[in-house]
Amino acid sequence: MSADNCGGNASVPLRNLLNSIQCVRDRVRDGESNESDGAFNLSNFWDTLNQAVKAVSQEATKFSLAFSKPPLPSQQDGEKLAESILKSVLTLSTVYYWLPKSQGVSLRRQVRDATVQVLEGVMQLVEVILSSPLQSLTQEQLTSTGGVWSACDQFAQLPKDNKAAVLVVLSAQSGVVKDAIEEVEQALTESQDPFSDVLDDDQEEDEARDNQDMYWSEKDRRVIGPCQGLMKASAACLRKLMSAVKMHGDVSLPQNVAQLDDLADITKELSPGIDDLALCLYPPMDCSEVDNNLSKLAALLKKALEIIRSSHVCGESDLTWVQFLDGAVDHNLQKARDLIQQDS
Template identity: 85%
Template sequence: MSADNTVGSVSVPLRNLLNSIQCIKDRVRDGESNESDGTFNLSNFWDTLNQAVKAVSQEATKLSLAFSKPPLPSQQDGEKLSESIMKSILTLSTVYYWLPKSQGVSLRRQVRDATVEVLEGVAQLVDVILKSPLQSLSQEQLTSTGGVWSACDQFAQMPRDNKAALLVVLSSQTGVVKDAIEEIEQALSEAQDPFNDVLDDDLEDDNIRGNQDTYWSEKDRQVIGPCQGLMKASAACLRKLTSAVKANGDVSEPQNVAQLDDLADITKDLSPGVDDLALCLYPPMDYSGVENNASKLAAVLKKVLEIIRSSHVCGESELTWVQFLDGAVDHNLQKTKDIIHQDS
């Protein structure tokens, strides 16, 4: 049998494998969990899931090694490899489906995304093997194999319950909000004249410094103050909520698990709100846009604080800062509006 025929015959099981992985990946991404009436053992789920992930990693490694140097696997060996990796993928997807929504939508979403990432990694590896010269180990194949390992390894760091899943969401939101606040502070700390570091000889147009669209007016800077206050209130809310969840978060009761999901969903609106407000503060400043985005962020913040207040994570000590931030939101929004409309 010629080399070309061998390549062709071993490609068939690989192509079938790739199609099957794509179908399973789509089902995992869009499918619903198997909600059971019986008692769900979360610890047992994680033990089984980690074993399934380890098996996928090992099978992907075997597949990559088989196609890393000549001779090529026979069609029969190719079929065995494909069947073996397919079995591990089916096991992984089946175990994922065990996780019911009652354990938390946030947790399930993060497990789903991680599972999909593993399936995408294996699919990419199979695709690379099909497209690469099968006599040599390409850099792309090495990278794809490493991608599968990396996707599998992240399961070790995953949140184990819905409380931990919410903390992951809050950490992500906190980072984005902090970055937006720091960028505005950095821009404000720079000189008002954006061309102060350019030599006069380099300026061909004497009127370039007269372009008010390139830097803030005094009124612009006054408007930015309370807008920063809203952004900092968002950061403080996320920081305080994180501490409250760590101290009081509970996953033993279904209603508490659901409250943690509500907090995850509403706090996800904070970072886009802060980003939108921050972006419209740059010159040339459109006051109507600033007022609109400040109002939107204030509304989200008020909603977040309302949900915190009615949740089990809010004890007596938390109520103090919830009320303080609620007042701070009202104060900064009103101040923003007053400055914008003071000359109109």
């Protein structure tokens, strides 16, 4: 980053601005909310937050235009522009801090991440102006200005309460789990040799096929079956849980808000567990590693089902699928272990 591009002293307020926004960004990313004992009005919070986001977008536009063509702002004008955009950034971060954890950790995380994106977008814009030639508006400056607009526009799509925030988490986790299941199924159906597309070009095909460690044995394939069953049970759990949250999810009571966060947290543990199991299924398969990852995923899914069972989202009709999936976990785990122990 070159300080000369802003013409001597004109760069000083911009560098100070960049440092200030970075400090604000770090506090938002790592800080805690201001918990208050009084009543919190979520609707008023969103109205004020949206106004603050709009102000940042407008100030970023004004700031970018001021540095888009000669003559460049004087040091005094540069200081005024920097003060104005910093004021909008500080207002945004202050309003974010109003949102207490009691409104939901999942909601707060998503609002925090969106706020951080706006702050980082403004930082990038300031960096580009500091480092770009200033004879004309550069494509990089246009792109970074558009980046601030885009980050601000994301606030319109944010979930407005913790129930909606948890549904965002569940939907994302469901997509990750579905992808992992499909990858294993595709590898099983495409070829006897799942690594056929990553062989070296100069490697003889016959020589590659002589390596039995590069594809699955019949026993391997039998073991994979119940592993897939456990992965599919996890996917079904996420789908059913999404429906239950949509139907019964409640944010009017603090304990229900906290239960929704617990559901989000346990489901976020499922996808890494499924990824670990899926990865160890590829040849050469180590049965002890498969058994270990299978046990971990089974324990996670049992824990998730227990948390669901004891939460307010689990109505009487939901108990049926919770119990069914609980039995499916035991069945697939035992079946896989029996197959692993055969001929071992």
